[in-house]
Amino acid sequence: MKTLLNAFKNASLPKRAFSVFFLAAGFLFYYLVINRFSAQTAEVSGGLSFEIAEKMADFICSFGEHTAEDVLSLAGYFEHPLRKFAHFAEYAILGGLFCGSFLVLGIEIRQISSGKMRGMYIRCVLLVFILAGLDELHQFFVPGRYASVWDVLLDTFGSIVMSFILYLKYDRKKKR
Numbered sequence: 661m662k663t664l665l666n667a668f669k670n671a672s673l674p675k676r677a678f679s680v681f682f683l684a685a686g687f688l689f690y691y692l693v694i695n696r697f698s699a700q701t702a703e704v705s706g707g708l709s710f711e712i713a714e715k716m717a718d719f720i721c722s723f724g725e726h727t728a729e730d731v732l733s734l735a736g737y738f739e740h741p742l743r744k745f746a747h748f749a750e751y752a753i754l755g756g757l758f759c760g761s762f763l764v765l766g767i768e769i770r771q772i773s774s775g776k777m778r779g780m781y782i783r784c785v786l787l788v789f790i791l792a793g794l795d796e797l798h799q800f801f802v803p804g805r806y807a808s809v810w811d812v813l814l815d816t817f818g819s820i821v822m823s824f825i826l827y828l829k830y831d832r833k834k835k836r
Contacts, residue, residue, distance in 0.1 A: 687758065690753070690754060690757060694754070694795060695795060695798060706739075709743050709746070710736075713738035714732070714735040716738055717731045717734035718731050720734065744814060747811050747815055748815070749818065752819060752821055754791070755784055755823055756823075756825075758784040758787060758819075759822065762783075781827055784819065784823055785816060785819050788815065788818075788819035789815075792811070792816055796812050
């Protein structure tokens, strides 16, 4: 990452502008992928998550003698936590993409003051919070789906965790 930061710092203005455009396009694409999953009806989304949960249950049950009913029962147990983990993970990745790119873009800020970089992490989390809220609002209008404040909080928590990991990795080291 340090090499990437130095390369960006030494790049010409057109190359920096291209990098910023490329990062923005990447965010937009990733958010549209998340939004596309949210646009699935309840039956399609539930079927997809149950299918993944069923494969996990089948793998776990393959280590012993179990019936098909055991697999389905275990899959039903896995489905809800799997859906919530997906919320957490997809927004942790989104938060990591935002914070990672702002680390690259904030080279000059970093040289001025580390305190301003802490604000960058907070802005990243707030932006992910807003995007998660918009995604849940979008789900409200999809047949069979509903908007959940808890999902917005879980999505935001994913972003907080990833932002904290990036903070520990890049900013905390500089203070030592």
